[in-house]
Amino acid sequence: xxxxxxxxxxxxxxxxxxxxxxxxxxxxxxxxxxxxxxxxxxxxxxxxxxxxxxxxxxxxxxxxxxxxxxxxxxxxxxxxxxxxxxxxxxxxxxxxxxxxxxxxxxxxxxxxx
Amino acid sequence: xxxxxxxxxxxxxxxxxxxxxxxxxxxxxxxxxxxxxxxxxxxxxxxxxxxxxxxxxxxxxxxxxxxxxxxxxxxxxxxxxxxxxxxxxxxxxxxxxxxxxxxxxxxxxxxxxx
Numbered sequence: 001x002x003x004x005x006x007x008x009x010x011x012x013x014x015x016x017x018x019x020x021x022x023x024x025x026x027x028x029x030x031x032x033x034x035x036x037x038x039x040x041x042x043x044x045x046x047x048x049x050x051x052x053x054x055x056x057x058x059x060x061x062x063x064x065x066x067x068x069x070x071x072x073x074x075x076x077x078x079x080x081x082x083x084x085x086x087x088x089x090x091x092x093x094x095x096x097x098x099x100x101x102x103x104x105x106x107x108x109x110x111x112x113x
Numbered sequence: 114x115x116x117x118x119x120x121x122x123x124x125x126x127x128x129x130x131x132x133x134x135x136x137x138x139x140x141x142x143x144x145x146x147x148x149x150x151x152x153x154x155x156x157x158x159x160x161x162x163x164x165x166x167x168x169x170x171x172x173x174x175x176x177x178x179x180x181x182x183x184x185x186x187x188x189x190x191x192x193x194x195x196x197x198x199x200x201x202x203x204x205x206x207x208x209x210x211x212x213x214x215x216x217x218x219x220x221x222x223x224x225x226x227x
Binding site for chain 2: 036041042043044045046049090092098099100101102103104105106
């Protein structure tokens with residue numbers, strides 16, 4: 001079955017440390033890939049997306065993600081985490097091209113002082 | 114910056130009651146969506162809407178659900194006879210369209226069915 005997996009439910013990172021959030025998908029072809037962030041009481045905000053081309057994509061708030069076809073992964077990274085990055089992060093895929101997204105279960109990021 | 118707005122932010126209702134969740138999409142967007150997230154579970158696609166009709170719907174979107182764009186600005190989700198399992202956060206989203214166009218989400222409406 002087609003699915004999106006975020007293996008880490010919670011991650012705690014010290015402020016200033018680097019971050020990597022994992023995302024794997026299982027689809028026959030390369031889907032469109034997204035990372036969204038949800039802060040408490042807020043809607044889902046798009047961080048970045050991958051459609052084609054360069055496999056390293058840059059997003060807002062200093063985030064980047066790398067698409068690795070061989071691993072069916074699209075991991076999100078940030079070199080130095082800020083306390084304001086504490087939120088829930090969702091990986092999503094769209095294999096239709098018509099915004100019918102399939103979401104992962106999310107990873108809650110906690111930032112320690 | 115334009116945004117998608119949803120009302121109410123939280124609604125509590127009794128099982129069997131009808132509920133209408135309202136959304137104002139971004140004004141020049143052409144595609145509209147409802148997603149939901151049951152507590153502790155994934156965000157799930159419910160329905161997409163374009164040109165005044167449903168373009169796609171999921172298995173979840175059964176006969177108790179309906180969507181409407183009653184005027185030029187609002188997009189509503191109606192649940193005819195709510196069940197306990199309808200308790201969830203419901204997200205409205207809009208998109209300008211095009212292949213894999215960006216989805217802009219609202220802050221969500223939390224529905225609690227007692």
